[in-house]
Amino acid sequence: MTKLEQRRKEMVTSVMREGIYEAVVEVLTEHGLDGLTMDRVAAQAGVGKASLYKYFANKQEMLRFVHAKAIEPVTAAVQTHLKSDIPADQKLRAILRTWFEHLGEHQVLFNLFCNDFGVEGLLKSEELTEQERALQDISNVLEEGVRSSVFRKVDTARTSLLIFGAVRQLVEQQLANDETWPTDELTEHVMDFFSRGLQVR
Amino acid sequence: MTKLEQRRKEMVTSVMREGIYEAVVEVLTEHGLDGLTMDRVAAQAGVGKASLYKYFANKQEMLRFVHAKAIEPVTAAVQTHLKSDIPADQKLRAILRTWFEHLGEHQVLFNLFCNDFGVEGLLKSEELTEQERALQDISNVLEEGVRSSVFRKVDTARTSLLIFGAVRQLVEQQLANDETWPTDELTEHVMDFFSRGLQVR
Amino acid sequence: MTKLEQRRKEMVTSVMREGIYEAVVEVLTEHGLDGLTMDRVAAQAGVGKASLYKYFANKQEMLRFVHAKAIEPVTAAVQTHLKSDIPADQKLRAILRTWFEHLGEHQVLFNLFCNDFGVEGLLKSEELTEQERALQDISNVLEEGVRSSVFRKVDTARTSLLIFGAVRQLVEQQLANDETWPTDELTEHVMDFFSRGLQVR
Amino acid sequence: MTKLEQRRKEMVTSVMREGIYEAVVEVLTEHGLDGLTMDRVAAQAGVGKASLYKYFANKQEMLRFVHAKAIEPVTAAVQTHLKSDIPADQKLRAILRTWFEHLGEHQVLFNLFCNDFGVEGLLKSEELTEQERALQDISNVLEEGVRSSVFRKVDTARTSLLIFGAVRQLVEQQLANDETWPTDELTEHVMDFFSRGLQVR
DNA sequence: CATGAATGAGAATTCATTCAT
DNA sequence: AATGAATGAATTCTCATTCAT
Numbered sequence: 001m002t003k004l005e006q007r008r009k010e011m012v013t014s015v016m017r018e019g020i021y022e023a024v025v026e027v028l029t030e031h032g033l034d035g036l037t038m039d040r041v042a043a044q045a046g047v048g049k050a051s052l053y054k055y056f057a058n059k060q061e062m063l064r065f066v067h068a069k070a071i072e073p074v075t076a077a078v079q080t081h082l083k084s085d086i087p088a089d090q091k092l093r094a095i096l097r098t099w100f101e102h103l104g105e106h107q108v109l110f111n112l113f114c115n116d117f118g119v120e121g122l123l124k125s126e127e128l129t130e131q132e133r134a135l136q137d138i139s140n141v142l143e144e145g146v147r148s149s150v151f152r153k154v155d156t157a158r159t160s161l162l163i164f165g166a167v168r169q170l171v172e173q174q175l176a177n178d179e180t181w182p183t184d185e186l187t188e189h190v191m192d193f194f195s196r197g198l199q200v201r
Numbered sequence: 202m203t204k205l206e207q208r209r210k211e212m213v214t215s216v217m218r219e220g221i222y223e224a225v226v227e228v229l230t231e232h233g234l235d236g237l238t239m240d241r242v243a244a245q246a247g248v249g250k251a252s253l254y255k256y257f258a259n260k261q262e263m264l265r266f267v268h269a270k271a272i273e274p275v276t277a278a279v280q281t282h283l284k285s286d287i288p289a290d291q292k293l294r295a296i297l298r299t300w301f302e303h304l305g306e307h308q309v310l311f312n313l314f315c316n317d318f319g320v321e322g323l324l325k326s327e328e329l330t331e332q333e334r335a336l337q338d339i340s341n342v343l344e345e346g347v348r349s350s351v352f353r354k355v356d357t358a359r360t361s362l363l364i365f366g367a368v369r370q371l372v373e374q375q376l377a378n379d380e381t382w383p384t385d386e387l388t389e390h391v392m393d394f395f396s397r398g399l400q401v402r
Numbered sequence: 403m404t405k406l407e408q409r410r411k412e413m414v415t416s417v418m419r420e421g422i423y424e425a426v427v428e429v430l431t432e433h434g435l436d437g438l439t440m441d442r443v444a445a446q447a448g449v450g451k452a453s454l455y456k457y458f459a460n461k462q463e464m465l466r467f468v469h470a471k472a473i474e475p476v477t478a479a480v481q482t483h484l485k486s487d488i489p490a491d492q493k494l495r496a497i498l499r500t501w502f503e504h505l506g507e508h509q510v511l512f513n514l515f516c517n518d519f520g521v522e523g524l525l526k527s528e529e530l531t532e533q534e535r536a537l538q539d540i541s542n543v544l545e546e547g548v549r550s551s552v553f554r555k556v557d558t559a560r561t562s563l564l565i566f567g568a569v570r571q572l573v574e575q576q577l578a579n580d581e582t583w584p585t586d587e588l589t590e591h592v593m594d595f596f597s598r599g600l601q602v603r
Numbered sequence: 604m605t606k607l608e609q610r611r612k613e614m615v616t617s618v619m620r621e622g623i624y625e626a627v628v629e630v631l632t633e634h635g636l637d638g639l640t641m642d643r644v645a646a647q648a649g650v651g652k653a654s655l656y657k658y659f660a661n662k663q664e665m666l667r668f669v670h671a672k673a674i675e676p677v678t679a680a681v682q683t684h685l686k687s688d689i690p691a692d693q694k695l696r697a698i699l700r701t702w703f704e705h706l707g708e709h710q711v712l713f714n715l716f717c718n719d720f721g722v723e724g725l726l727k728s729e730e731l732t733e734q735e736r737a738l739q740d741i742s743n744v745l746e747e748g749v750r751s752s753v754f755r756k757v758d759t760a761r762t763s764l765l766i767f768g769a770v771r772q773l774v775e776q777q778l779a780n781d782e783t784w785p786t787d788e789l790t791e792h793v794m795d796f797f798s799r800g801l802q803v804r
Numbered sequence: 805c806a807t808g809a810a811t812g813a814g815a816a817t818t819c820a821t822t823c824a825t
Numbered sequence: 826a827a828t829g830a831a832t833g834a835a836t837t838c839t840c841a842t843t844c845a846t
Binding site for chain 6: 243251252255
């Protein structure tokens with residue numbers, strides 16, 4: 001009984017948090033990060049303002065949850081690719097495609113993902129920023145590629161910055177212009193560019 | 202007389218606006234974007250708070266001015282390079298170096314430059330974002346390079362996004378970690394990478 | 403049956419109210435008067451928050467009950483002494499000792515007892531404050547003492563104020579400094595002072 | 604000019620703070636410490652709520668000011684008596700009279716004076732509570748009196764507690780009942796009692 | 805019947821903007 | 826013409842009380 005009740009409670013909590021999550025996304029989309037007030041979130045979620053505080057200790061915790069939830073599927077997919085047994089260049093391609101796929105969907109989430117800038121103080125300083133994690137993922141793939149001679153010898157740290165930055169910019173661009181480019185084509189384009197550079201021939 | 206008075210007024214206005222500009226930069230540096238209150242700006246500038254409204258219609262206008270002014274020298278330098286009579290790859294190199302030089306100096310200005318995100322609503326949507334201008338500059342150089350066979354045939358629009366994003370990320374990284382990498386080395390490294398890509402050989 | 407049920411209900415009510423009483427004391431001790439929220443009381447008592455309202459009309463009523471219950475044993479003991487068949491000075495001594503004994507135990511209860519200030523609006527204005535009852539008790543003893551020539555002729559009303567105030571202060575002092583002075587010594591000291599005053603000789 | 608302006612500003616500030624002080628007293632009188640909201644103070648003072656924060660950093664600072672201002676004249680008068688060149692018993696009498704005079708005026712201020720309890724966190728912990736200062740003052744007088752054989756040998760620390768507590772109670776009583784007893788008579792009565800105690804003869 | 809979820813009413817605090825001097 | 830004082834409108838967060846299950 002107690003167990004059942006507890007499970008039910010967890011379910012309810014979970015459902016509420018998801019509802020709030022969606023409300024936050026909605027408000028973020030409509031009013032931007034600065035316009036994200038607890039009042040608006042409550043209104044959007046269709047609950048009293050005080051109720052938000054039943055599910056999150058404070059605004060920051062709420063944002064942390066949203067951030068985590070938004071990022072989760074991307075991170076998971078990327079980790080899967082990382083562990084798979086394919087050549088480094090295929091891994092890189094897979095990761096890029098994952099990003100383009102997921103990030104292209106929600107402008108808001110993308111901003112949360114990349115511009116940890118605007119969300120300064122959002123994350124517990126101990127934990128890795130999503131950006132940092134992403135950078136490390138690429139870095140690892142690059143190193144693997146260099147070791148296996150799939151890539152030439154490059155400064156993996158900096159190169160991962162270059163790649164991440166490029167992807168970020170492409171996604172931002174799409175969102176800014178409200179366009180959606182075909183994921184595959186995008187992936188190939190980027191892979192092609194990073195493979196061959198600008199060099200003639 | 203009327204003319205003279207008008208000119209004097211313009212001078213005064215101009216001087217005041219510059220003073221305010223510096224105050225804003227100072228406050229931004231010290232307290233961040235969230236800590237940028239009109240009170241602090243006025244105090245830093247050494248003028249009355251109400252006076253700020255003599256020179257700018259409101260906070261947003263003030264920020265627009267600061268943004269424009271911060272970007273100005275970079276834009277100017279880049280324009281010079283663009284018009285100079287050197288091969289496209291040299292132009293690209295020159296532009297990159299300019300960015301690394303200027304953007305590396307002030308974190309604050311950099312953020313204003315790139316993260317129009319955090320300053321959403323800052324810019325009149327009609328006018329070109331600095332980012333857009335920068336992208337167009339690169340795009341032009343790329344086109345020129347393709348035409349003159351200095352670069353292989355690439356999608357110049359997208360490639361300029363790639364390049365811009367990469368540079369942006371590098372600068373952000375430096376700032377986030379409070380490091381400063383040698384401009385020349387950085388430029389060469391990036392140029393090298395963009396030229397040859399990851400391809401073995 | 404109806405009678406039985408009613409009696410059972412009364413029992414249950416009584417037990418619950420005592421449980422809540424203890425919870426309140428616990429919360430008061432741990433979080434102070436400002437930290438006394440219905441949530442905490444419910445949690446501490448191990449009942450649902452709404453249940454509190456089954457046993458008390460509202461927070462104020464609950465506090466009234468706590469107050470009364472906290473005072474009860476002191477009052478009872480004092481009444482016993484009052485009725486006993488000993489000289490007035492012995493009675494006074496006995497009352498003082500009772501106070502020192504009981505009040506010294508729980509800071510929280512003491513505050514409820516004396517500082518009706520902080521709990522303004524707590525007590526129905528009609529009913530006698532505990533303080534008033536105490537004052538009257540002393541006053542009675544003093545009168546008795548004066549009548550029986552154990553004490554000199556004094557203004558009993560005012561003198562009881564003096565005595566009560568002194569005791570109160572002594573107890574407060576102990577609590578404020580987290581000290582505990584021996585009850586006996588304390589009693590004797592006060593009795594001594596009030597008996598002989600400051601007069602030399 | 605600057606000096607003049609500064610002086611004017613100080614005057615204005617001072618006047619405003621006094622106005623706010625009176626508003627606070629008014630609100631305290633009417634609604635008690637719990638009912639003391641910034642809203643009410645602002646309304647009572649006839650200024651906007653935000654203005655309060657121009658004159659006090661926060662509610663606590665405001666209360667500190669009120670406390671200090673309320674206490675100031677009493678403290679000053681007492682210090683004068685302490686330094687004067689009269690026998691200890693006269694000093695004690697003078698101090699008591701001062702208290703009765705000043706404290707009898709405003710219930711609210713009296714509570715601030717004595718019940719530092721309810722105002723926990725109000726005072727910077729470093730500084731002496733008014734109560735502590737008062738206690739020390741009496742203690743000093745008692746010691747002086749004992750040294751000069753004006754008083755018999757008593758435990759000055761505890762005796763000062765007794766005396767202070769007694770006075771406090773008397774004042775509280777008056778206020779609770781909205782009475783005002785003649786200061787002189789009150790003083791004499793208390794002094795008489797403290798001198799001779801309850802002892803017959 | 806017991807209860808936890810929900811919330812309205814309010815609390816302190818902040819800040820861009822206006823205006824009287 | 827310059828300015829500091831004033832403030833309305835928000836913002837985050839809290840809690841006694843109610844009500845549907």
